[in-house]
Amino acid sequence: MNSGPRRQILDVGAFDVSDVRAGDETALADGILTINIEELEELLSADPDLAAVSVEIIRPGESVRVINAIDAVEPRIKVDPPGTDFSGLLTVPRLVGTGTTHALKGVAVVETALPVPGEPRYWREAVFDMAGPTAGYSPLSELIIVVVSCEPTTALLESEDRPTNVFEGTPEAVEYNKAVRLAGLKAARYLAETTLGKRPDRVDTYDLAPSPVNGLPAVVYLYQLAIPFLHGEIAPGAGAIGGAAHLPTPIHPNELLDGALVCGWNAIACMRELTYTVQNHAIIEDLYARHGKDVDFRGVVLFTNGDTRAAKERLANHAANLAIMMGAEGALINYAGGGHPAVDAMMICRNLERRGVTTTMLSMEMAANPGESGFVHFVPEADAIVSTGNYEETVLFEPVERVIGGDALIRIEEDPAGAFEAPLAIVMASTHQFGGTHIRGEEY
Amino acid sequence: MARIVHYLNQFFGGLGGEDQAGMGPVSEPGPVGSGRGLTRFLEGEDRIVGTVIGGDNYMAQGGSRAVDEAIGLIAGFDPDVVVAGPAFGSGRYGLACGAVCKAVIEHLGVPAVTGLHPDSPGAADYRAWVPTLATAETAAGMGTALERLAHLASRLGRGEELGSAAEEGTLTKGLRRNTFEGLRGSTRAIEMLLTKMRGEPFATEWPLPRYEPAEASEPITTGAPFRLALVTEAGIVPAGNPDRLPSGWATDWMRYPIQDREGFAEGEFESVHGGIDTSFANQDPDRQVPLDAARSMEQVGRLSLHPELLSTTGNMGTLRDMTRIGAEMGRALIADGVQAVIVGST
Numbered sequence: 052m053n054s055g056p057r058r059q060i061l062d063v064g065a066f067d068v069s070d071v072r073a074g075d076e077t078a079l080a081d082g083i084l085t086i087n088i089e090e091l092e093e094l095l096s097a098d099p100d101l102a103a104v105s106v107e108i109i110r111p112g113e114s115v116r117v118i119n120a121i122d123a124v125e126p127r128i129k130v131d132p133p134g135t136d137f138s139g140l141l142t143v144p145r146l147v148g149t150g151t152t153h154a155l156k157g158v159a160v161v162e163t164a165l166p167v168p169g170e171p172r173y174w175r176e177a178v179f180d181m182a183g184p185t186a187g188y189s190p191l192s193e194l195i196i197v198v199v200s201c202e203p204t205t206a207l208l209e210s211e212d213r214p215t216n217v218f219e220g221t222p223e224a225v226e227y228n229k230a231v232r233l234a235g236l237k238a239a240r241y242l243a244e245t246t247l248g249k250r251p252d253r254v255d256t257y258d259l260a261p262s263p264v265n266g267l268p269a270v271v272y273l274y275q276l277a278i279p280f281l282h283g284e285i286a287p288g289a290g291a292i293g294g295a296a297h298l299p300t301p302i303h304p305n306e307l308l309d310g311a312l313v314c315g316w317n318a319i320a321c322m323r324e325l326t327y328t329v330q331n332h333a334i335i336e337d338l339y340a341r342h343g344k345d346v347d348f349r350g351v352v353l354f355t356n357g358d359t360r361a362a363k364e365r366l367a368n369h370a371a372n373l374a375i376m377m378g379a380e381g382a383l384i385n386y387a388g389g390g391h392p393a394v395d396a397m398m399i400c401r402n403l404e405r406r407g408v409t410t411t412m413l414s415m416e417m418a419a420n421p422g423e424s425g426f427v428h429f430v431p432e433a434d435a436i437v438s439t440g441n442y443e444e445t446v447l448f449e450p451v452e453r454v455i456g457g458d459a460l461i462r463i464e465e466d467p468a469g470a471f472e473a474p475l476a477i478v479m480a481s482t483h484q485f486g487g488t489h490i491r492g493e494e495y
Numbered sequence: 496m497a498r499i500v501h502y503l504n505q506f507f508g509g510l511g512g513e514d515q516a517g518m519g520p521v522s523e524p525g526p527v528g529s530g531r532g533l534t535r536f537l538e539g540e541d542r543i544v545g546t547v548i549g550g551d552n553y554m555a556q557g558g559s560r561a562v563d564e565a566i567g568l569i570a571g572f573d574p575d576v577v578v579a580g581p582a583f584g585s586g587r588y589g590l591a592c593g594a595v596c597k598a599v600i601e602h603l604g605v606p607a608v609t610g611l612h613p614d615s616p617g618a619a620d621y622r623a624w625v626p627t628l629a630t631a632e633t634a635a636g637m638g639t640a641l642e643r644l645a646h647l648a649s650r651l652g653r654g655e656e657l658g659s660a661a662e663e664g665t666l667t668k669g670l671r672r673n674t675f676e677g678l679r680g681s682t683r684a685i686e687m688l689l690t691k692m693r694g695e696p697f698a699t700e701w702p703l704p705r706y707e708p709a710e711a712s713e714p715i716t717t718g719a720p721f722r723l724a725l726v727t728e729a730g731i732v733p734a735g736n737p738d739r740l741p742s743g744w745a746t747d748w749m750r751y752p753i754q755d756r757e758g759f760a761e762g763e764f765e766s767v768h769g770g771i772d773t774s775f776a777n778q779d780p781d782r783q784v785p786l787d788a789a790r791s792m793e794q795v796g797r798l799s800l801h802p803e804l805l806s807t808t809g810n811m812g813t814l815r816d817m818t819r820i821g822a823e824m825g826r827a828l829i830a831d832g833v834q835a836v837i838v839g840s841t
Contacts, residue, residue: 187675268688268689268692270685270688333679333680333681333682334681334684334685336681337681337682337685338685341685345689346685346689380692381688381689381691381692382688383684383685383688390770409688409691409692410688411684411685411687411688411691412684413680413681413684414701416671416701418670418671420744420813423813423814424703424704424814425671425701426701426703426704429703429704431703433703434699434703435687435688435691435697435699436699436700436701437680437683437684437687437700437701438680438700438701439680440673441671441672441673444671444672444673475673485680485681486679486680486681486682486683486684487679487680487681488679488680489675489676489677489678489679489680490673490674490675490676490680491673491674491675491676491680491683491700492671492672492673492674492700492701493671493672493673493674493700494667494668494669494670494671494702495659495660495667495668495670495671495672
């Protein structure tokens with residue numbers, strides 16, 4: 052009865068998109084994506100948790116600022132096996148990371164949503180510009196963006212419920228945020244449907260087969276999750292929502308690239324784990340590109356953080372165990388941001404180094420003032436760190452002609468179309484933890 | 496021609512050694528002491544029009560008032576640029592050079608430059624604000640330091656902006672700013688990892704902070720009652736926070752009398768710490784700072800309790816401010832004969 056190939060190979064067919072336009076029919080031709088805006092709005096507005104949804108197209112270089120952004124998604128559709136898009140959210144949980152997926156390259160769907168009562172707002176401010184000095188900070192500024200703006204229902208806007216968990220928000224607010232994310236995922240799949248039956252411009256194959264070259268340095272990637280949906284559930288033990296930390300788990304990198312992991316929470320914008328940055332996970336992409344050449348990529352260990360000393364010790368020991376069990380001689384560790392996670396990531400670094408595994412970490416910095424190192428926590432073993440940028444640096448936003456996503460910023464009391472200064476922290480994915488951008492901090 | 500004013504301590508100003516360390520700032524026209532060496536390297540018509548000399552102890556203990564006195568004398572010479580030191584690795588002198596230069600820049604609007612060893616206290620405290628030539632640790636490096644300081648002074652006097660720390664041989668400000676690399680972060684991380692695995696030299700992009708090692712004190716073994724103080728960085732204050740202790744970025748600390756208290760009652764004290772869930776501390780501040788337990792041990796003769804709680808907020812505090820606050824608290828408690836401290840931490 053054993054008929055399967057015992058392999059997990061993912062082919063991502065890439066369709067390069069040079070422009071996106073509004074038109075009568077949603078279709079892809081000669082690299083130009085045309086969208087029937089009304090049809091897409093109608094599809095997305097069917098959700099009873101949203102009062103209205105509007106769709107706009109914006110391009111790099113346009114004088115536009117997007118505010119109240121929630122997530123970004125690369126338009127993709129599962130061709131084989133079909134019907135497995137965004138496992139656990141648009142479908143029941145499915146095997147993903149295998150078969151064929153089509154992706155529209157150079158495009159992202161970005162949802163915006165007005166904040167509602169009962170919603171944690173402390174970290175929610177999320178902005179990016181398509182032109183001007185701040186455009187260079189967000190990877191989204193280089194893409195053609197299909198903005199899906201969602202409006203909450205009147206009942207939700209007038210709700211006087213107060214959250215029992217301030218990190219999570221009221222159940223209504225949680226439901227609303229999930230509906231917004233689902234709208235983004237549906238739009239992404241809808242747009243990628245235009246590729247069905249077409250030949251991609253190129254195919255990227257992701258195959259974790261044992262390295263054909265012996266003796267290459269064996270590397271495991273230890274991926275600290277913030278708070279994503281993993282197959283539709285908030286990842287066990289993740290961050291502030293999860294309660295007791297679960298043990299780290301090994302996971303096939305193809306699953307992560309193929310829609311199993313979706314942004315599930317409005318973390319600080321600069322470090323928000325955007326679905327787009329997971330679909331195009333820089334560390335996983337780079338390890339795959341070198342697998343069998345100068346790296347023997349052994350796979351991924353997901354971990355979160357404990358909220359007690361005991362939980363952290365358990366988690367950090369187990370993460371190192373898994374990496375060593377997978378044959379790691381070297382390990383890349385990313386830090387998800389925040390207070391607790393810094394301790395867990397550093398403990399794992401220490402455990403691995405003490406057990407003979409060479410480590411390098413990727414970390415954003417938080418140095419606001421003279422005399423601040425920007426570290427939450429460190430161990431002496433963390434002597435090799437790649438900086439993904441100092442998110443406390445103040446950046447100047449210049450006036451823009453148009454703002455999408457609302458009339459007001461959340462914590463910044465300035466005209467959203469005007470000039471203002473703010474920390475880089477509010478710019479979407481600007482210092483994100485996978486090192487997908489070119490920014491870094493340096494001492495001066 | 497740039498008018499330069501030189502700041503020196505009593506020793507390098509030729510007014511005496513440690514016996515004169517308590518002298519307040521005085522001024523003299525023209526160059527004095529090591530200033531004569533500095534003069535030789537100044538460019539063109541640039542010259543030292545006056546020298547201000549402050550005693551090490553006077554400047555170290557006099558706070559902003561002592562600095563203001565020195566600034567007043569400096570301003571009297573109408574300088575285009577101020578040079579302080581070089582003070583090399585010295586503690587008090589280096590701190591005075593840093594404080595004087597910072598005040599000159601901020602209050603007189605005049606450029607200033609000093610020369611300090613990178614590991615000196617003055618460098619740690621003032622490098623963010625004051626261009627600081629990196630010097631040797633001792634005055635054996637005087638010749639080189641004077642030549643380079645003179646060069647920097649002449650350029651600042653002409654209104655030039657200094658280049659990067661690497662170009663100028665000055666200390667970095669110790670601040671972090673963003674820049675863009677050719678390779679993205681993930682690619683750099685793999686390169687760094689492979690280099691480290693090969694045992695070849697690699698450079699972390701984010702050096703770990705250097706903390707002074709804290710030596711643990713000897714345990715108290717006499718068995719006699721010992722003097723204990725209660726300290727906290729949890730922002731424990733009388734209800735209503737009468738002194739406005741901030742919930743983060745504190746730069747100061749408070750003393751609150753506790754000699755008449757058996758413990759901290761709910762509603763009379765509270766935590767203003769902005770980085771923790773304070774509800775448990777507010778319900779029972781004794782669980783943050785164990786006054787009730789300490790008092791009960793005092794009643795059975797195990798210890799004697801210092802009459803004040805020393806409190807600050809550690810949340811978001813800079814290493815520099817917290818190091819200073821810790822040292823200030825320590826000095827105050829040692830002066831009161833305290834032998835042991837419990838820090839109710841967050």
